[in-house]
Amino acid sequence: MTQLEYKLHIDSIIERVEKARLRVSGHHIVKIVAVSKYSTSDEIRSLYEIGQRAFGENKVQDLAQKAEELEALPLEWHFIGNLQKNKINQLIKVNPFLFQSLDSLELAVELDKRLEVHGMKMDALLQINSAYEDTKSGVMPEAAIDAYQEIASTCKHINLKGVMSIGAHTDDKDIIKKSFETTHDIFSKLKGATICSMGMSGDFELAIACGSNMVRIGSLMFNK
Numbered sequence: 071m072t073q074l075e076y077k078l079h080i081d082s083i084i085e086r087v088e089k090a091r092l093r094v095s096g097h098h099i100v101k102i103v104a105v106s107k108y109s110t111s112d113e114i115r116s117l118y119e120i121g122q123r124a125f126g127e128n129k130v131q132d133l134a135q136k137a138e139e140l141e142a143l144p145l146e147w148h149f150i151g152n153l154q155k156n157k158i159n160q161l162i163k164v165n166p167f168l169f170q171s172l173d174s175l176e177l178a179v180e181l182d183k184r185l186e187v188h189g190m191k192m193d194a195l196l197q198i199n200s201a202y203e204d205t206k207s208g209v210m211p212e213a214a215i216d217a218y219q220e221i222a223s224t225c226k227h228i229n230l231k232g233v234m235s236i237g238a239h240t241d242d243k244d245i246i247k248k249s250f251e252t253t254h255d256i257f258s259k260l261k262g263a264t265i266c267s268m269g270m271s272g273d274f275e276l277a278i279a280c281g282s283n284m285v286r287i288g289s290l291m292f293n294k
């Protein structure tokens with residue numbers, strides 16, 4: 071793909087997001103996070119040059135490396151992967167724009183302690199396992215509101231901004247839709263939550279129709 075073809079490809083994705091959000095409402099703004107986990111720093115730079123600012127990584131090590139390599143660019147980094155406790159300090163060092171995958175109260179308490187030591191705060195989303203899949207992280211939907219409120223009231227160094235989910239892993243659209251609706255329903259009940267992050271390359275239009283206002287698009291954005 072030439073640079074121009076790539077730009078047209080990105081424009082076509084933006085147009086799909088635009089159409090999907092306008093079907094919800096003209097006031098429904100959706101942010102695109104480009105998931106760069108399969109991509110190199112050079113590929114991230116090319117996408118930045120087209121105008122993309124927000125990028126997501128799912129491994130702390132990769133996030134740290136790419137953030138360092140691209141330090142000169144004003145990028146916004148999102149962490150979207152499983153955070154092991156022994157990687158907390160590494161994540162704090164990167165100081166991401168948004169930690170989207172906070173998946174338990176226990177992790178929140180541990181992260182909060184370390185943030186306090188470093189005199190820092192971090193914006194985060196509570197990950198909800200709305201597909202009820204063993205392979206996915208996140209709090210169960212039934213426990214999500216309590217967990218959210220508990221973290222918000224006890225973890226003073228974590229600013230909870232909303233929720234994140236990965237859609238059900240199936241070709242059955244109704245089941246995927248149900249998982250998005252479950253997350254959005256929780257989101258709408260949370261006081262002060264502003265971000266509902268759902269939707270990936272294969273299901274972002276459906277996610278937006280269900281109320282998502284942040285999509286995380288990887289393979290499609292990077293043409294993989």
Ligand SMILES: *Cc1c(COP(=O)(O)O)cnc(C)c1O
Nearest residue numbers: 105128150270271286287288289
């Ligand atoms: C990889 C990943 C994505 C992007 O997936 P694509 O299907 O490549 O768009 C989004 N969210 C999370 C949490 C991911 O791990």
